[in-house]
């Protein structure tokens with residue numbers, strides 16, 4: 727959603743409040759493509775503080791499913807958006823880019839809600855995502871979820887073909 731800033735820009739000292747729906751269904755970045763599990767509208771408060779400076783405040787919440795680092799199970803990860811920034815609208819677009827390169831959500835006289843949300847998710851992206859603190863991961867050979875129990879694979883053998891052979895042996899032992 728794009729919000730037109732031209733009206734508030736002409737009303738010095740005034741504040742505009744907008745409930746902006748977020749349309750993104752997935753978060754796409756260099757990290758990959760992650761489905762959005764839950765989202766609420768972004769609550770925007772835009773204040774014209776004078777001299778063509780706008781104070782942008784944004785609050786919202788979005789939940790993105792990120793796979794667990796160890797077992798790859800989807801982990802619903804909540805991003806609390808609590809954003810505040812002042813933008814000098816008199817500065818040219820180039821100057822704004824130079825100042826702070828994250829002001830890419832305002833182009834000309836419009837504010838791009840999706841871009842703002844995208845930036846906030848990217849900034850707060852967790853370094854590590856685990857479904858639980860002590861996630862045991864999955865077997866690299868058979869894909870068994872070790873949280874549900876162990877498997878018979880020989881983890882000392884780096885060759886998966888050997889794992890199959892030792893699997894056969896352990897089955898013989900069971901008989």
Ligand SMILES: [Zn+2]
Nearest residue numbers: 794797857861
């Ligand atoms: Zn896990």
Ligand SMILES: [Zn+2]
Nearest residue numbers: 865868877879
């Ligand atoms: Zn296994």
